[in-house]
Amino acid sequence: MAVTDDAGALDTETVLHTEGLTKQFGDFVAVDSVDLEVRDGEFRSVIGPNGAGKTTLFNCLTGALRPTSGTVRFRGEDVTRMAPHERVRRGMGRSFQISTVFGGLSVRENVRLSAQSVAESEGEIGLRRQLFTPTDRFESVESRTDEVLAEIGLEDRGDDYARNLAHGDRRRLELGLVLATDPELVLLDEPTAGMGSEETRRTIRLVEEVLADRTMLLIEHDIDLVMNVSDRVTVLNRGQVLATGTPERIAEDDDVQRAYLGGVRE
Numbered sequence: 001m002a003v004t005d006d007a008g009a010l011d012t013e014t015v016l017h018t019e020g021l022t023k024q025f026g027d028f029v030a031v032d033s034v035d036l037e038v039r040d041g042e043f044r045s046v047i048g049p050n051g052a053g054k055t056t057l058f059n060c061l062t063g064a065l066r067p068t069s070g071t072v073r074f075r076g077e078d079v080t081r082m083a084p085h086e087r088v089r090r091g092m093g094r095s096f097q098i099s100t101v102f103g104g105l106s107v108r109e110n111v112r113l114s115a116q117s118v119a120e121s122e123g124e125i126g127l128r129r130q131l132f133t134p135t136d137r138f139e140s141v142e143s144r145t146d147e148v149l150a151e152i153g154l155e156d157r158g159d160d161y162a163r164n165l166a167h168g169d170r171r172r173l174e175l176g177l178v179l180a181t182d183p184e185l186v187l188l189d190e191p192t193a194g195m196g197s198e199e200t201r202r203t204i205r206l207v208e209e210v211l212a213d214r215t216m217l218l219i220e221h222d223i224d225l226v227m228n229v230s231d232r233v234t235v236l237n238r239g240q241v242l243a244t245g246t247p248e249r250i251a252e253d254d255d256v257q258r259a260y261l262g263g264v265r266e
């Protein structure tokens with residue numbers, strides 16, 4: 001029987017909540033009435049076979065795509081029709097399969113640009129911080145940049161061109177760009193796409209290490225990879241939520257076994 005931990009589970013504070021989220025391309029329903037509820041501090045993975053609708057769902061969450069119907073709420077606020085940068089400013093940080101690092105800029109400049117994108121102006125941290133977290137933890141974009149460089153372990157590489165970073169360090173920098181926006185919720189779309197198995201494991205460890213204290217929604221193709229790091233796993237199949245539950249329950253779920261593990265994967 002399918003596990004459905006999401007249903008009505010609003011006991012802990014909800015960070016991200018989708019209801020009936022649907023995206024059609026013509027007659028084809030890529031994301032089909034998805035209800036998701038991600039709780040404060042949770043590490044949630046969304047997995048599914050090729051074509052399940054994971055990236056389309058991700059794009060509806062970030063605002064890159066407008067859903068056909070349904071809602072996306074962040075901290076209770078309806079963000080369904082909000083532009084991507086507005087969501088980032090509210091605390092929905094995201095990272096894509098495609099690198100957003102500028103090779104011709106220094107490591108520091110890359111991080112600073114990202115920090116600045118959520119700041120109203122130099123020396124001032126953005127809307128969300130002013131509204132919700134009156135703290136002097138980050139006095140300026142510069143101090144935020146320093147902090148991020150330390151968090152990702154690249155403080156000694158700040159002046160190097162990003163293009164000169166080794167692959168692993170580049171991954172660190174990519175996560176740093178997300179961190180620089182000080183996200184409350186981190187949305188990651190297949191951060192290990194195109195990697196070999198060892199590098200994949202290293203990257204997932206890095207995600208855990210760097211982003212451990214944030215609420216996470218990780219889109220991932222590889223079911224095995226997310227089992228050790230996730231609090232809960234949501235399985236998508238043909239655009240629909242097949243099951244949501246702890247990794248242990250998902251591993252035992254018959255529907256998941258059939259749809260996902262039963263040879264649908266490449």
Ligand SMILES: Nc1ncnc2c1ncn2[C@@H]1O[C@H](COP(=O)(O)OP(=O)(O)OP(=O)(O)O)[C@@H](O)[C@H]1O
Nearest residue numbers: 025028030048049050051052053054055056057221
């Ligand atoms: N812009 C588009 N126009 C038409 N169909 C699309 C479009 N984008 C995605 N699709 C279709 O929607 C379905 C879901 O695609 P999506 O990329 O979201 O799946 P996925 O789970 O991320 O797959 P993968 O693991 O292969 O990346 C696929 O059948 C895809 O062909």
